[in-house]
Amino acid sequence: SQTIHQWPATLVQPVGSPLSLECTVEGTSNPNLYWYRQAAGRGLQLLFYSVGIGQISSEVPQNLSASRPQDRQFILSSKKLLLSDSGFYLCAWGQGINYGYTFGSGTRLTVV
Amino acid sequence: GESVGLHLPTLSVQEGDNSIINCAYSNSASDYFIWYKQESGKGPQFIIDIRSNMDKRQGQRVTVLLNKTVKHLSLQIAATQPGDSAVYFCAENPSGTYKYIFGTGTRLKVLA
Numbered sequence: 001s002q003t004i005h006q007w008p009a010t011l012v013q014p015v016g017s018p019l020s021l022e023c024t025v026e027g028t029s030n031p032n033l034y035w036y037r038q039a040a041g042r043g044l045q046l047l048f049y050s051v052g053i054g055q056i057s058s059e060v061p062q063n064l065s066a067s068r069p070q071d072r073q074f075i076l077s078s079k080k081l082l083l084s085d086s087g088f089y090l091c092a093w094g095q096g097i098n099y100g101y102t103f104g105s106g107t108r109l110t111v112v
Numbered sequence: 113g114e115s116v117g118l119h120l121p122t123l124s125v126q127e128g129d130n131s132i133i134n135c136a137y138s139n140s141a142s143d144y145f146i147w148y149k150q151e152s153g154k155g156p157q158f159i160i161d162i163r164s165n166m167d168k169r170q171g172q173r174v175t176v177l178l179n180k181t182v183k184h185l186s187l188q189i190a191a192t193q194p195g196d197s198a199v200y201f202c203a204e205n206p207s208g209t210y211k212y213i214f215g216t217g218t219r220l221k222v223l224a
Contacts, residue, residue: 043215044201046212049210059211090155097209098144100161101158101212102158106153106155
């Protein structure tokens with residue numbers, strides 16, 4: 001069966017520090033991968049998605065970047081965190097069009 | 113812009129009653145819709161989906177209704193239980209894309 005792993009679960013980082021969040025999927029090949037951010041009490045904002053290795057689509061201009069070095073690995077990064085980067089970051093995977101996502105357990109990032 | 117919105121940010125229901133959560137979408141090109149349930153501190157979980165060639169789909173205690181004429185989705189939960197307390201999101205998939213657009217969510221509170 002397919003599983004998605006996301007870590008760390010929580011993270012507190014100072015303003016100006018770098019960020020690296022990792023997401024991996026097991027049990028499937030060539031998944032579509034997604035990074036979402038959720039502000040407290042708000043909806044889900046799509047940040048990046050990838051349909052293949054090295055293919056990254058950015059949805060909103062921001063202080064973050066994403067990479068997909070391997071088929072089932074998706075990384076969210078920042079060189080210098082801002083206070084506004086705080087939030088709940090969710091990785092998800094899907095297979096094709098018109099199929100739902102499966103979400104990871106999320107990373108709660110607090111920038112102080 | 114295109115968006116998915118919800119009519120009620122918070123819904124309180126008595127345990128055992130039926131719940132109805134509503135959602136409006138604005139992209140007439142969307143042909144696939146999903147309802148997700150998100151418990152506090154966790155990633156969203158798939159509940160039920162519906163394709164645009166259907167008006168109704170039933171699962172275990174849940175029913176999704178789709179009215180394409182007015183671009184409206186609803187999620188009905190029968191005999192609501194305390195474990196149903198969560199935030200519910202509808203999401204739309206514009207035809208031919210790999211992306212889902214999420215609304216801001218409705219918090220369902222089940223009263224004992």
